[in-house]
Amino acid sequence: MKLLMAVEVVARRQVTPRVVQLTLRPAKRAAFPAFRGGAHTILVLPDGKRRLYSLTSDPDRPELWQVAVLREAAGQGGSAWLHEAAAIGTRLLASHPQQGFALAPEAARHILLAGGIGITPFLSMLPELRRAGADYEVHFCARSEAEAPFLPELRAALGDRLRVWIAQRLDLARLLACPAPGTHAYCCGPARMVQGFAEATAHWPAGTTHVEHFAGIPRAEAQQGEAFEVEIASSGAILPVPADRSLLEVLRAAGHGVDAACEYGACGSCVVQVEGGEPLHRDVCLSPAARRRSMTACVSRGRGRLRLAL
Amino acid sequence: MTNSYPWAGRLIAAYIAEQASMEMEELPAARMIEGVGIEGDRYATGRGTYSYKPHEDRQCTLIEMETLDALRRDHGLTLEPHESRRNLTTQGVPLNHLVGRHFRVGEVVLFGGRLNVPCKYLDDLLGRPLFNPLLNRSGLNCRIIKGGTIRPGDVIEPV
Numbered sequence: 522m523k524l525l526m527a528v529e530v531v532a533r534r535q536v537t538p539r540v541v542q543l544t545l546r547p548a549k550r551a552a553f554p555a556f557r558g559g560a561h562t563i564l565v566l567p568d569g570k571r572r573l574y575s576l577t578s579d580p581d582r583p584e585l586w587q588v589a590v591l592r593e594a595a596g597q598g599g600s601a602w603l604h605e606a607a608a609i610g611t612r613l614l615a616s617h618p619q620q621g622f623a624l625a626p627e628a629a630r631h632i633l634l635a636g637g638i639g640i641t642p643f644l645s646m647l648p649e650l651r652r653a654g655a656d657y658e659v660h661f662c663a664r665s666e667a668e669a670p671f672l673p674e675l676r677a678a679l680g681d682r683l684r685v686w687i688a689q690r691l692d693l694a695r696l697l698a699c700p701a702p703g704t705h706a707y708c709c710g711p712a713r714m715v716q717g718f719a720e721a722t723a724h725w726p727a728g729t730t731h732v733e734h735f736a737g738i739p740r741a742e743a744q745q746g747e748a749f750e751v752e753i754a755s756s757g758a759i760l761p762v763p764a765d766r767s768l769l770e771v772l773r774a775a776g777h778g779v780d781a782a783c784e785y786g787a788c789g790s791c792v793v794q795v796e797g798g799e800p801l802h803r804d805v806c807l808s809p810a811a812r813r814r815s816m817t818a819c820v821s822r823g824r825g826r827l828r829l830a831l
Numbered sequence: 832m833t834n835s836y837p838w839a840g841r842l843i844a845a846y847i848a849e850q851a852s853m854e855m856e857e858l859p860a861a862r863m864i865e866g867v868g869i870e871g872d873r874y875a876t877g878r879g880t881y882s883y884k885p886h887e888d889r890q891c892t893l894i895e896m897e898t899l900d901a902l903r904r905d906h907g908l909t910l911e912p913h914e915s916r917r918n919l920t921t922q923g924v925p926l927n928h929l930v931g932r933h934f935r936v937g938e939v940v941l942f943g944g945r946l947n948v949p950c951k952y953l954d955d956l957l958g959r960p961l962f963n964p965l966l967n968r969s970g971l972n973c974r975i976i977k978g979g980t981i982r983p984g985d986v987i988e989p990v
């Protein structure tokens with residue numbers, strides 16, 4: 522777990538029918554700790570549920586934070602609670618900023634690719650790009666204008682730096698075919714889009730592509746990904762983990778009692794020890810040292826076969 | 832008990848945290864409740880990491896400012912008093928030698944229960960490798976023998 526602060530909801534705005542923006546103020550300190558665009562916070566709801574949200578407010582305004590919450594249809598109630606019950610004056614806990622995703626300061630040009638609610642981590646990057654006078658473009662994909670959060674604001678602020686793809690496929694392979702020197706590309710969106718981005722940038726130089734897997738992405742998608750398999754060290758059993766299931770589900774179905782809390786890679790309750798193979802870490806809670814010997818079963822996956830100390 | 836090596840220190844700051852993992856809050860004055868803990872603190876309200884195994888020696892925790900200075904000097908590590916997760920920051924107090932002793936903080940009397948042992952949890956919480964540098968100087972866990980209100984600047988001395 523990360524260090525938590527008491528915060529208070531001081532404003533709410535319905536951004537789209539399914540997205541509400543919450544403005545938070547620190548309850549016990551004058552200002553929030555500093556962060557860079559792209560960071561997220563973990564909100565702890567009164568029932569103990571933990572949810573990750575990208576900070577969408579300007580990093581230069583430490584007196585308030587904003588997050589945008591997508592109401593998940595099949596969620597476990599965390600987003601529904603924030604939509605329905607988190608009225609103005611509600612107290613929550615928020616973690617210190619978690620910085621996995623950030624602009625590369627050395628980049629000469631930035632290509633930002635967002636799908637739906639995946640626009641949120643970019644919202645706190647845009648003021649940084651503007652202030653730095655950077656060269657950048659934003660591609661925003663959504664099912665419909667009405668469901669594209671913050672679209673009017675983005676249009677007004679970005680002008681022709683913004684390309685909007687409504688119900689129209691953005692050809693990632695074509696857009697990203699020729700990486701110009703010094704260009705960095707960033708993606709946040711549904712699993713399908715992130716997958717397409719990974720494929721389209723496979724030939725890019727190491728360190729020039731950046732993905733935010735979680736913030737605001739519906740849980741069901743966070744738990745899907747590439748297929749792999751695990752070997753259970755104690756029994757030798759081989760368990761396949763198909764693309765549409767999490768390791769946690771597969772282990773539980775096979776009778777292994779693995780704990781879990783957030784099921785979002787945020788809390789570390791579902792950690793399993795890894796004895797061999799190459800895990801693909803997608804959590805936001807493990808230290809690099811912990812990642813060398815363990816993984817979160819709820820969201821992390823593997824390449825080929827992993828051997829688990831179970 | 833005779834006080835063969837006289838010392839006198841003072842209280843630098845007092846902190847509480849409402850619950851586990853929460854930032855500590857600096858208090859202008861801390862109300863120490865005899866046999867319980869510090870008013871508003873996680874171990875007085877039963878919402879701390881170790882609250883499932885309450886222990887009277889953990890009613891309040893102390894750490895030396897000298898230790899925090901040494902971390903910076905010898906290891907280049909910053910651990911601010913409010914980040915240490917200990918309630919009271921002291922200066923000039925030989926905490927390691929107060930196990931089994933009574934001592935006074937202002938109007939309050941504490942009893943040195945056990946030496947505090949560092950916890951990996953702090954490394955995770957702060958993302959800094961503090962575990963090893965804190966070994967053997969992680970502070971003192973105390974019982975509150977006589978309650979009262981204490982403030983930064985209060986004298987700490989043997990009873």
Ligand code: FES
Binds near residue numbers: 780784792818
């Ligand atoms: S359940 Fe929280 S990290 Fe997996």
